[in-house]
Amino acid sequence: MATETYAVDAEDVVKLFGKQRALDGVTLRVRRGEVYGLLGPNGAGKTTLIRSLVGLVAPEAGTVSVLGHRMPQLDVLAHVGYMTQQAALYPDLSAEENVHFFGAIYGRVDGVRDALELVDLWDRRKSVVASLSGGMRTRCSLACALVHKPDLLLLDEPTVGVDPQLRVQLWDRFRKMAAEGTTIVVSSHVMDEAERCDRLGLIRFGKLLAEGSVAEIKAKAGVDRLEEAFLKLSEVSPA
């Protein structure tokens, strides 16, 4: 099937919160195995777009297909990993118990060790989450999102509040997973992360303003630095 080449195929998605158009006709296509960066300032609609991909947001208009299935569809979610902005964990459980719980929800407790090792938390697995540092919690949250070895991983600003060293480590892991065939959609407002994505989408005022590889976006804006390109391309007043 043609749609099968896309891990995510969202068309003309509109989501209203009261009068505010959080998503104003977004069309997003993410190919299988690519790392797609959603770039935009706070309140641009990144989180709403990601939530609409997992069926947590019911759009007023438009269609969303994930891994070849029209959403909302519960069974597809077994192949999707979702990491929320806030490290969503049970503070009174240990790191391992958290990952094990989400593994059990997806029926994949066999992935617990791999997931904890991937985020370098295997040695701290017995620690109660409440006693972990912010960075460790972020990593634990990531482990929970990928314990079931998803085909599509949705990461909502995974590196907010993470120190530069850990950020580099996390990105190495994202690239490694992508190399093994996982499709990753990651939102961010940090430009140096954007450089590591295969393709970027600039989102603002609920619209996808520009899309392409880093080089394409720089060329389109006619500037050398991504940051400038972003500013230039988003100089569109809200419709």
Add this chain to the structure above:
Amino acid sequence: MNARRVEAITQRLLHQFRRDRRTLALLFGAPLVILGLLGYLLRGGGDVPKMGAVNLDSGQLGSLVASTLEGSKTVSASSMSQADAETRLRSGDIAGYVLLPADFTAQVQQHRVVAPEVHLEGSQPGLSQSILQSVSQSFVSLASQAGGVQFTPRVSFLYGGPSFDTLDYFGAAFIGLVVFFLVFVITAVAFLRERGQGTLERLMASPLRRAEIVLGYMLGFTVLALVQSAEVLAFSLLVLHVHNVGNVALIFLLEALMAIAAVNLGIFLSMFARTEFQAVQFIPLVIVPQVLLAGIIFPISTEPGPLQWLSHVLPLTYAVEGLRNIMIKGADLTWSTLQLDVGVVLGFCVLVILAGAATLRRRIA
């Protein structure tokens, strides 16, 4: 101590409350509602206990006592036959009756002794008390007419007995109430924590079905609630020696049903609260009126009419009545009253389970 800093804290608090309309409404509305309810309950001109007067006396004194009783304001007495009185006592229609024997007048005149039989239903100590009091008052007026007489009523109890006290009466209800209340609060708060810490969002983005979430929660908390129910029951029966003539397994069954209802009520109501703080606010709104109206403290039969109607709509009323039927009257599942009680509690369970599951997804999106 710096006055400005203290003032800053005070001001901040008041500002916060200004934004939280709901808490304000509760702070100023709930006391009026609760006190108003209590006032209406106690002064609203509710019914007095019903009793029968069975007069077999061939003399005149019997009818004198009977008419004094009928004129009493603390009970609502009416004359009836002994068979009728016995039937109505068993059905719970009257709380007791006084039997004036055929030789009543003769006994008074010859021996100066009145020893009427007082038959009490006995399951509600408050009502028994009122009846005994009215009966003895009616003999005071007899004594003033017939000269000094000694009053020694022979009291018999259908349920309970002379040693049946207030704890026996409240105990049966509180066994259920304690479990219902604590399980409700714990579930509501746990569910709000799940939402607050973002893990609920994560669960909703997983292949979990909402019925699975509700069922999982229900089973988890039910395990805790059942252990708690068993503990409360054992303590009440073994340590406090609360009166029980019923089947312990039946009490436990009813308690378990209440616990399941409380778990699901907690899940359902937590959908309407954003914070744990707001969840705790459901206590004066949901729990207190039920405690006042479910017949736990005040017998429903003596409530003002409209409140009686309200009482009969509250599920806790049936749970409390069911527990009392088992523990005080020794009811089993062949009794139609207990069938109704268990049926209503069961129906309420199903209702809140469905309501909880139905509200879950909508409130997350």
